[in-house]
Amino acid sequence: MNQLNAPQGTFTLNRYPLRAKDTLRAWDAADEYILQFIAEAQASGEVFQNVLIINDSCGALATALAPMQPVVMSDSFVSHQAIRQNLQSNRPEEAPLHLIDCLQSPADFLPTTGAPADLVILKITKSLAQLEDQLHRIRPLLSENTRVLAAGMVKAIHTSTLDLFGKIIGPTHTSLAKKKARLIHCQPDLSLSPAANPFPKALPLPEHRLDIVNHASVFARDKLDIGTRFFLENMPASDEPKHIIDLGCGNGLLGIAAAGTHPNATFTMVDESFMAVASAEQNFAQNHPDRTTNFQVTDCLTGIADNCADLILNNPPFHQQNTIGDFIAVQMFKDAKRTLKTGGELLVIGNRHLGYHVKLKRLFGNCTTLASNKKFVILRCIKR
Incomplete structure (x- = not known):
């Protein structure tokens, strides 16, 4: 085989x-x-x-x-x-x-x-x-x-x-x-005068008071996807000095929004796409230039220390290249449990039909619904 x-x-x-x-x-x-x-x-x-x-x-x-x-x-x-x-x-x-x-x-x-x-x-x-x-x-x-x-x-x-x-x-x-x-x-034609490369592209989000730039490989580079929009509407807030990880950060929008609701937090932004992490780094610097942030290209949370995070935000992908399935999400959930401190929280958004709550409850021993609508659900797990 x-x-x-x-x-x-x-x-x-x-x-x-x-x-x-x-x-x-x-x-x-x-x-x-x-x-x-x-x-x-x-x-x-x-x-x-x-x-x-x-x-x-x-x-x-x-x-x-x-x-x-x-x-x-x-x-x-x-x-x-x-x-x-x-x-x-x-x-x-x-x-x-x-x-x-x-x-x-x-x-x-x-x-x-x-x-x-x-x-x-x-x-x-x-x-x-x-x-x-x-x-x-x-x-x-x-x-x-x-x-x-x-x-x-x-x-x-x-x-x-x-x-x-x-x-x-x-x-x-x-x-x-x-x-x-x-x-x-x-056949290369050197006499061609193609239009300029349109990437990276700007994506202004005035309703969230954010300016975002996306490289070509970034998910939802042309508009704010409805799942992320729902997550932004239900972003938690805290003044505590937490360490927050945006897992599968894409352009970094969830972490950037969380920086606005967690003024004393430090952040780690993680994705397996080099272009996604480059976009996140540029966007974080543009929207929160004075915040402490670590950016890392890796597979799920490989290389991230155990028991280091207070809160992990996760909008998991349902495919890797051309392969569709929940295997990436499951690995993200396992890595999140390892990386969270005792008492730390994992927030996951997903389509309702994906049934992430079953896998999360089996892994963490608990899973509650933070928010939901007809299409999406935001799930909350606590590491005991």
Whole structure:
């Protein structure tokens, strides 16, 4: 189940973090399609020296193509961990991987400094905003001879996807579908004058007296989502010197609002998205420039000390990349219990139908409803 057979070799790949009875593979048919195409291109004489890989979810591409010494760019801390672990377990002899986040410049890490990229490989995600931002970021790296190769499952590739490539990079066409995956071929047109990158975007919230900026990967970057709005309307208040954690902070809005109702609190803002944490850091500094705040990119609360928090705010995601489920929420709840002080509180917002109260009561031994409406519920647990 976890063995990838590709023209570049056979590799044992795992998703991160490791979960018991995880039946999902660490790669998809789009990864296989890419690796087959690159092997055929090399067999026909193409040589790739400056290689950039974007959105490799678990390291299938980085591991198989490691001899090329690619620069690998991802916004996900979880993906970074998976890439490192899979590369180490399959190719420990390879040179250190150039693994960067989506706010860093790939040009600073390409093997041939100052030269354009020979090959750019981009895995398509669900987010058009993220794709638009990434295409703008890679355009300065391209020459007319750069091979730009994108891939994704057919259900993730739409006319709007291809339009972005055409508007920002150049003429674009797709391959035939194989195993429900498709390749996108794009020829760089250096004469194009695309519009400026619209990211990061400002999101003024005058009703809450806040000004927010969102990078491309941030959830609800264009408007305040209704779940967060409901949480803001029911934000608790206290003058006590609490340590508050915004778990899965996104753009930091919950923590920023809590800073207004907890004037003596210190804050830790945590997310697995580098762009989310960068947005939160900028937003917190803009709205509360004098407050003590720690920002950390990590998986749930990995690396956060036990028994350190008085209050944790949590709006858990229900998917990781393309995988939908409550496994992230459950891990967040477990990490929150470990991190809270005795007597500390966890506040969780979720859609009513998700049934978080069952899991929380089993874990904490208690769970009450702080507020609810027809769609959402805010749950409160206390660490005994």
